[in-house]
Amino acid sequence: MLDYAEPVTKLIDELQKMPGVGAKSAQRLAFHILRAEREETDRLIEAIQEVKDKIIFCSTCNNITDVDPCRYCTSPGRDRRAILIVEEPYNLVTIEKTREYRGLYHVLHGALSPIRGIGPDQLKIKNLFERLRVEEVEEIILATNPNTEGEATANYLTKLLKPLGMRITRIAMGVPVGSDLEYADEVTMHKALTNRIEL
Amino acid sequence: MLDYAEPVTKLIDELQKMPGVGAKSAQRLAFHILRAEREETDRLIEAIQEVKDKIIFCSTCNNITDVDPCRYCTSPGRDRRAILIVEEPYNLVTIEKTREYRGLYHVLHGALSPIRGIGPDQLKIKNLFERLRVEEVEEIILATNPNTEGEATANYLTKLLKPLGMRITRIAMGVPVGSDLEYADEVTMHKALTNRIEL
Numbered sequence: 001m002l003d004y005a006e007p008v009t010k011l012i013d014e015l016q017k018m019p020g021v022g023a024k025s026a027q028r029l030a031f032h033i034l035r036a037e038r039e040e041t042d043r044l045i046e047a048i049q050e051v052k053d054k055i056i057f058c059s060t061c062n063n064i065t066d067v068d069p070c071r072y073c074t075s076p077g078r079d080r081r082a083i084l085i086v087e088e089p090y091n092l093v094t095i096e097k098t099r100e101y102r103g104l105y106h107v108l109h110g111a112l113s114p115i116r117g118i119g120p121d122q123l124k125i126k127n128l129f130e131r132l133r134v135e136e137v138e139e140i141i142l143a144t145n146p147n148t149e150g151e152a153t154a155n156y157l158t159k160l161l162k163p164l165g166m167r168i169t170r171i172a173m174g175v176p177v178g179s180d181l182e183y184a185d186e187v188t189m190h191k192a193l194t195n196r197i198e199l
Numbered sequence: 200m201l202d203y204a205e206p207v208t209k210l211i212d213e214l215q216k217m218p219g220v221g222a223k224s225a226q227r228l229a230f231h232i233l234r235a236e237r238e239e240t241d242r243l244i245e246a247i248q249e250v251k252d253k254i255i256f257c258s259t260c261n262n263i264t265d266v267d268p269c270r271y272c273t274s275p276g277r278d279r280r281a282i283l284i285v286e287e288p289y290n291l292v293t294i295e296k297t298r299e300y301r302g303l304y305h306v307l308h309g310a311l312s313p314i315r316g317i318g319p320d321q322l323k324i325k326n327l328f329e330r331l332r333v334e335e336v337e338e339i340i341l342a343t344n345p346n347t348e349g350e351a352t353a354n355y356l357t358k359l360l361k362p363l364g365m366r367i368t369r370i371a372m373g374v375p376v377g378s379d380l381e382y383a384d385e386v387t388m389h390k391a392l393t394n395r396i397e398l
Binding site for chain 2: 003006008010011013014017018021028031033035040041043048050052053054065093
């Protein structure tokens with residue numbers, strides 16, 4: 001009698017397949033579901049089903065959307081001369097929140113990671129080049145994450161894009177605004193120093 | 200266009216209602232669900248539904264079960280003279296894993312917490328006393344968590360149970376086996392010293 005009843009074990013197993021959900025948190029989530037009102041779990045199930053039924057990926061920029069092409073790609077208000085490249089759809093939201101960028105997007109759905117077996121073919125790079133063949137793009141902004149994988153991806157794309165002649169830029173890395181130098185790691189501090197700007 | 204499409208927002212909202220799931224992890228889970236194969240999300244939905252359909256709480260000990268009373272309560276192999284009290288059904292599994300305890304259980308489904316508005320009425324205390332009226336219990340082992348809320352609950356129960364005349368015990372608190380004294384906090388060290396045992 002060491003284990004839970006089979007339906008509970010099965011639910012814990014399924015929950016554990018999700019990113020960042022380990023054995024302990026899967027257990028905690030399963031017990032929450034167990035104790036929750038039926039209406040609450042029905043709402044969760046409905047939300048999962050609705051997302052699977054209605055949400056698709058834009059065939060142009062790979063962003064999540066309910067229409068294809070997505071609203072960013074078809075908006076007459078966006079500047080079509082720039083494409084900003086992000087790893088994930090939620091990174092796009094982070095950029096939008098600044099209200100600074102009015103160009104187009106391209107979502108890679110990941111970053112290069114030899115350790116996790118993610119090579120260029122696993123990323124949405126092919127349809128980026130298809131876009132560049134038809135669209136008149138003047139600048140590509142690489143906004144992949146400021147970590148090893150994001151940097152590797154940015155470097156890889158730079159090599160491929162450079163010959164096409166457009167401007168390629170990378171978001172600035174440095175000490176975050178509002179932070180304390182005391183807590184900056186050496187790599188960040190190194191970036192902040194080498195990329196210092198003239199005042 | 201700052202936000203996600205409505206079904207995505209709805210899913211993030213529902214996921215965030217679960218314990219330990221903040222805004223960022225709800226987003227991460229939602230995007231995992233978005234990208235997952237349909238079969239994977241169907242399995243998750245099925246697991247949630249099965250748990251809601253098949254799993255109930257034992258009317259005697261409040262443990263999760265698929266039969267009522269549960270297998271612990273009806274097992275002829277268990278010593279009916281002892282009841283071990285835990286906060287959550289998963290705490291019971293931790294006890295079972297030691298293979299040391301052969302008595303019965305009682306699950307409170309929580310601990311006293313004035314801050315979170317959890318008083319005695321929110322815990323499964325009433326049916327513990329109903330059990331004690333009919334069953335011949337010689338020892339109650341209080342295995343609530345070794346933290347403020349678990350201690351408060353153990354103290355509260357001790358006061359109620361003491362007049363009934365049976366033996367009341369509390370699991371030992373001290374330095375965990377395999378750890379380093381260097382990392383023991385003062386309260387734990389204090390417990391380890393005051394509750395030291397004769398060799």
